[in-house]
């Protein structure tokens with residue numbers, strides 16, 4: 001009898017900030033905990049299901065932390081590591097150091113490869129085999145092109161190119177092909193690793209851009225009879241599929257946004273080979289909260305008491321990050337000072353303070369604003385709109401000649417930019433990543 005332990009985690013988002021506050025300290029503590037867990041629990045395989053970094057071009061510090069973790073893990077343990085890209089990662093960037101990673105038992109799949117066989121890995125356990133099928137984050141084109149290079153029938157009509165069911169069929173064919181390859185190679189237990197939205201999952205603080213691949217949500221049924229465990233990534237809260245309890249999102253290891261649960265986990269899968277049979281059992285391992293993200297809301301009069309209670313009962317070692325939401329309209333600056341002093345007593349920092357206004361308040365605020373003039377013409381070209389905007393914003397003055405020229409140059413550059421739609425998509429994604437708004 002031989003047992004192998006597989007630890008599955010995802011959505012590290014290394015380098016992510018909450019407003020302007022770095023999360024590196026907690027991310028380092030998580031990786032330290034993870035390495036310790038791999039050693040203590042004698043983990044043989046580590047699966048990281050995408051969104052390793054928060055940005056396709058991660059900060060130097062985020063990269064240092066990542067590579068240090070990989071080095072420590074492969075030097076101090078016998079663990080094998082499998083990594084796929086998520087929608088936040090650049091697949092090419094993740095794959096670039098492969099010549100150095102592969103000899104250290106680390107495999108990275110950032111993009112669809114030419115042959116599906118390159119997505120498949122077999123791991124012997126006694127005289128049995130665990131089969132892994134790695135499916136990096138993909139877009140519609142990747143899936144269809146991959147199929148075409150695999151010389152499958154390509155009955156795609158141009159207008160149906162992005163149609164959901166065409167994509168689903170393409171994915172089904174890819175999965176079937178993977179299943180055949182796994183069978184041919186004698187896999188007795190099969191695992192799929194993917195970064196996407198699968199099945200009937202709840203919104204759990206995941207990132208946007210779910211639709212990038214062209215598929216909103218993939219029914220887990222197309223994998224269910226093929227795979228014994230689905231190692232998924234993308235959602236930030238721990239979740240399993242209602243239809244397939246072994247389709248698991250372990251979620252991010254630290255809460256990345258206000259409103260996310262402070263208690264996070266990794267998934268542990270134990271596979272035992274006994275008398276020619278493979279048996280598995282899955283459990284969750286809790287990650288200690290390193291820093292708590294506290295969201296406090298209520299009437300202004302009760303905010304201080306609620307905040308104090310949360311500060312007194314928080315259990316993490318690092319001081320908390322706080323969001324205050326007043327439901328009773330704007331907070332007076334004297335109250336703001338009081339809240340900040342209270343947070344400081346516990347070393348906490350208030351990162352966000354917001355208030356809700358009633359509908360009548362909002363109507364008053366709107367009526368007090370000077371509207372863009374009613375005779376605002378609707379048939380202007382872009383330079384004219386820019387001039388009208390300038391007049392509106394700067395008390396009726398016209399933009400200077402130099403400013404106008406800069407605007408025209410930018411417009412020219414933009415219209416001549418040779419960006420393909422996919423590059424534009426990539427750029428939009430980068431721009432989104434650079435915003436600090438955590439919603």
Ligand SMILES: [Mn+2]
Pocket residue numbers: 051086087088195206207233234235
């Ligand atoms: Mn994601």
